[in-house]
Each structure stands twice: as C-alpha cells, then as structure tokens.
Amino acid sequence: MKAAKDYIVFPLDVSEPERAKSLVTLLAEHVGMFKIGLELFVRSGPELVNWIAKAGSAKVFLDLKFHDIPVTVKRAMARAAELGVFFATVHCGESRAMLEAAVEGGGERVNVLGVTVLTSVSSDDLVEAGYRKDYSTDLRQLVMKKAAMAKKAGCAGIVCSGQEVQAVKTELGRDFQVVTPGIRPAGEKVAADDQARVVTPAMAIESGSDYLVIGRPIRDADDPVAAAQAVAKEIQGVLRP
Numbered sequence: 133m134k135a136a137k138d139y140i141v142f143p144l145d146v147s148e149p150e151r152a153k154s155l156v157t158l159l160a161e162h163v164g165m166f167k168i169g170l171e172l173f174v175r176s177g178p179e180l181v182n183w184i185a186k187a188g189s190a191k192v193f194l195d196l197k198f199h200d201i202p203v204t205v206k207r208a209m210a211r212a213a214e215l216g217v218f219f220a221t222v223h224c225g226e227s228r229a230m231l232e233a234a235v236e237g238g239g240e241r242v243n244v245l246g247v248t249v250l251t252s253v254s255s256d257d258l259v260e261a262g263y264r265k266d267y268s269t270d271l272r273q274l275v276m277k278k279a280a281m282a283k284k285a286g287c288a289g290i291v292c293s294g295q296e297v298q299a300v301k302t303e304l305g306r307d308f309q310v311v312t313p314g315i316r317p318a319g320e321k322v323a324a325d326d327q328a329r330v331v332t333p334a335m336a337i338e339s340g341s342d343y344l345v346i347g348r349p350i351r352d353a354d355d356p357v358a359a360a361q362a363v364a365k366e367i368q369g370v371l372r373p
C-alpha cells in the first residue's frame with residue numbers, strides 16, 4: 133500500500149536551481165514526488181531534471197503543459213519521455229488528436245496526464261471565455277468531457293480539482309489516475325492564493341484522488357518539513373486499509 137507521504141507531489145516552484153536542490157534534499161523523505169514546472173525548467177532545463185531523478189527516491193513529474201498542433205506535441209513529449217520522468221502533462225485543449233499525439237510521443241516511457249480545467253479557473257472565467265452557459269454553471273461537466281477525451285486518447289490520467297475527483301473516478305474507473313492541485317490543509321488559515329477550486333488533503337483523498345499537488349502551503353511554511361508531515365498525517369487519517 134502507498135504510504136501517506138507518497139500521495140504528496142511537491143512542486144518546485146522556484147527559479148534558482150540551488151534553491152530547488154535544497155528543497156529536494158530537505159523534503160525527499162517527506163513527499164512522494166517532485167514536480168518541475170515552467171519557471172524552473174525555463175531556467176535550468178533537463179540537467180536539473182536529471183539531478184533530481186538521481187538525488188533521491190522520489191519520482192519526478194515534468195509539468196510543461198504542452199498545447200500545440202499534434203505533431204509538435206508528439207515530438208516534445210518524446211523528448212520529455214527521454215528524461216525518464218514518471219508523469220508529464222499536456223492540456224486537454226480542444227481536440228483528441230493532440231492528446232493522442234502526446235500519448236504516442238510518450239510511448240511506454242512516461243505516464244501522460246491531461247490537464248482538464250485549471251484549478252485557478254472559476255465558472256465566471258468560463259463565461260468570459262465564451263464557454264456554453266451550462267458549462268459555466270456546472271464546471272464539472274466540462275472537466276468530465278475533457279477527462280473522457282483524455283481517457284479515450286490513452287492518457288494515464290488527468291489533472292483536475294478535488295471538487296471533481298469523485299465524478300471522474302465514478303465515471304472513468306479507479307485505475308484512471310487523478311492528480312489534484314488546489315489543496316489547502318485543514319485547520320489553519322492558509323491563503324487560497326490564485327486557486328479558485330480548493331479542497332483539503334483529507335477531502336481530496338476521500339474523493340479518490342491518487343496524488344495531491346501541494347506547493348505554497350509547504351514551501352512558504354516556517355518549517356516546510358513539519359508542514360509536509362502535517363499533510364501526511366491528515367492523509368493518513370482518512371486512508372482506508
């Protein structure tokens with residue numbers, strides 16, 4: 133069985149490679165995976181991905197959220213797969229062809245996740261962007277459509293908020309991996325920051341989430357190790373044997 137800490141994905145949302153390395157060293161025993169996103173990758177690239185992969189036991193998640201024509205996505209995902217990362221992301225976007233291209237590019241080497249509707253997006257944002265009115269009043273419908281498209285394309289799973297996990301798992305099956313950002317620990321006054329669809333670690337796990345992305349509540353805590361341990365404790369409290 134997965135240990136509570138293995139559910140935690142810590143995003144290395146910092147610009148300096150030295151700061152990223154010190155966070156990896158500090159948190160390697162307390163989280164299950166490190167995520168490298170746009171900021172760090174633009175600064176430090178594949179070299180740092182390799183360093184993190186070799187540094188500890190935690191897995192590496194390359195989160196570059198590709199969104200382009202299929203051939204470009206396929207070729208970029210093939211390069212991502214060469215880095216030996218566990219997860220890599222593509223936006224679900226507007227066409228299944230892009231997702232299929234991502235899966236093809238990744239081959240057997242990487243688990244491709246489709247990003248459905250970002251956790252920073254609200255129903256009002258969807259209205260402004262021109263989405264159908266029923267999607268804006270029930271954002272979950274749009275997440276479900278995108279998740280179904282990702283599954284059909286062969287993705288290993290999706291990224292969505294904790295508010296939609298249960299519906300995705302019920303409709304698309306337990307094996308279809310669901311990663312949930314927008315997590316804010318219970319019992320403390322923690323800012324939601326730019327996140328619009330937020331749940332606690334316990335709520336996400338109880339809904340069936342496979343991995344929780346938790347950044348600022350750990351990174352910006354006075355004691356990041358204690359913050360990660362507190363999240364693991366909250367997860368442990370609701371894990372079923």
Ligand SMILES: O=C(O)c1cc(=O)[nH]c(=O)n1[C@@H]1O[C@H](COP(=O)(O)O)[C@@H](O)[C@H]1O
Nearest residue numbers: 143169249250251291313314345346347348
């Ligand atoms: O793909 C992601 O990881 C992601 C998707 C999403 O819908 N929302 C989202 O916040 N994220 C990532 O989660 C991290 C933010 O986590 P917090 O600092 O805990 O808010 C950033 O690395 C985001 O890129």
